[in-house]
Amino acid sequence: MAIIEVRGVRKAYGGRPVVDGVSFTVDEGEIFGILGPNGAGKTTTVECVEGLRIPDAGTVRVAGLDPVADRQEFTHLLGAQLQETELQPKLTVREALELYSAFYRHPADRHALAGRLGLDGHLDRRFAQLSGGQKQRLFIALALIGNPRVVVLDELTTGLDPRARRDTWQLIEEIRDGGVTVLLVTHFMEEAQRLCDRIAVIDKGRIVAVDTPGGLIGAAAGPTVISFTPSEPLAYAELRALPGAVSAEVTGPGGRVVVQGTDETANAVITLLARRHITARQLRVTEAGLDDVFLDLTEQAS
Ligand SMILES: Nc1ncnc2c1ncn2[C@@H]1O[C@H](COP(=O)(O)OP(=O)(O)OP(=O)(O)O)[C@@H](O)[C@H]1O
Numbered sequence: 001m002a003i004i005e006v007r008g009v010r011k012a013y014g015g016r017p018v019v020d021g022v023s024f025t026v027d028e029g030e031i032f033g034i035l036g037p038n039g040a041g042k043t044t045t046v047e048c049v050e051g052l053r054i055p056d057a058g059t060v061r062v063a064g065l066d067p068v069a070d071r072q073e074f075t076h077l078l079g080a081q082l083q084e085t086e087l088q089p090k091l092t093v094r095e096a097l098e099l100y101s102a103f104y105r106h107p108a109d110r111h112a113l114a115g116r117l118g119l120d121g122h123l124d125r126r127f128a129q130l131s132g133g134q135k136q137r138l139f140i141a142l143a144l145i146g147n148p149r150v151v152v153l154d155e156l157t158t159g160l161d162p163r164a165r166r167d168t169w170q171l172i173e174e175i176r177d178g179g180v181t182v183l184l185v186t187h188f189m190e191e192a193q194r195l196c197d198r199i200a201v202i203d204k205g206r207i208v209a210v211d212t213p214g215g216l217i218g219a220a221a222g223p224t225v226i227s228f229t230p231s232e233p234l235a236y237a238e239l240r241a242l243p244g245a246v247s248a249e250v251t252g253p254g255g256r257v258v259v260q261g262t263d264e265t266a267n268a269v270i271t272l273l274a275r276r277h278i279t280a281r282q283l284r285v286t287e288a289g290l291d292d293v294f295l296d297l298t299e300q301a302s
Helices: 042-050 071-077 093-101 110-116 132-144 162-177 189-195 213-218 236-240 263-276 290-300
Strands: 002-013 016-027 031-035 057-062 078-081 150-154 181-186 198-203 206-211 224-230 247-251 256-261 280-287
Touching: 002 042, 002 181, 016 031, 016 042, 016 057, 016 181, 016 198, 016 206, 031 042, 031 162, 031 189, 042 057, 042 078, 042 150, 042 181, 071 078, 078 132, 093 110, 093 132, 110 132, 132 150, 132 162, 162 181, 162 189, 181 189, 189 290, 198 213, 198 290, 206 213, 206 290, 213 290, 224 263, 236 247, 236 263, 256 263, 263 280
Parallel strands: 031 181, 031 198, 078 150, 150 181
Antiparallel strands: 002 016, 002 057, 198 206, 224 256, 224 280, 247 256
């Protein structure tokens, strides 16, 4: 059942539409990703969901509540980790958790939450002394402290090292497994592919696709990627003309060829190479990733 319903939301700044008729629904218990290039309107969209910006047109409902008109009830329903959040540098982790839990009628158990987020060993540490990963874990704790049904996480893992990012992914999965619906804004394809049950791809203020990661990849123009380093150069036009090929390019100093297409394209590449007596080093045939889909979708729309 849908817990978030966004219908025809529009927002313009200085007459320039930055969110242009966005509609989507998020089911309870999902991790729903919002993916798109810089300036696509992702943050504006989720801030309309959070009630931090007021749409010029359209409606937002979260568990039936209007984020602006039903503000008081709404704050108990939704927890948000904001992009570029800062706290007072001298505030300790313990003080931040105490302060934020005082805002809510039924706050989560602070000690259990700190333990779950690996903050229990840092309770007396000041905000300014925390590492990037520890700050992010504190922001997640503050987003969860009101025991929300929905949590919004905006570019949560930007700036984290690969290990901290993976630890954060695990935390997000645990949050979802605890029954909380997660709305996640991200730039990272791997993150979206690994975590999200469904993804809305947004470009220039409009949604260009909504599907599961597998559904998006399956519907891509070229779901198969063939890459190899030929012993002799191959003409781009010849590769592009192969059956099912949607793109062909030579990448890197070694002249590595990357062709995107279908299984039929893979067979045609092999036939072409055999006919020309060209050896293909490190021939790889892989499924397209979400990054290929993202580039296809956002290029198509431009
Ligand atoms: N308060 C504002 N006043 C004027 N323009 C704004 C305001 N907020 C956002 N914009 C503009 O709206 C557009 C969409 O911004 P938004 O932050 O929603 O994009 P985004 O997809 O989240 O981008 P990013 O990935 O870079 O964070 C951008 O061109 C931005 O400059």
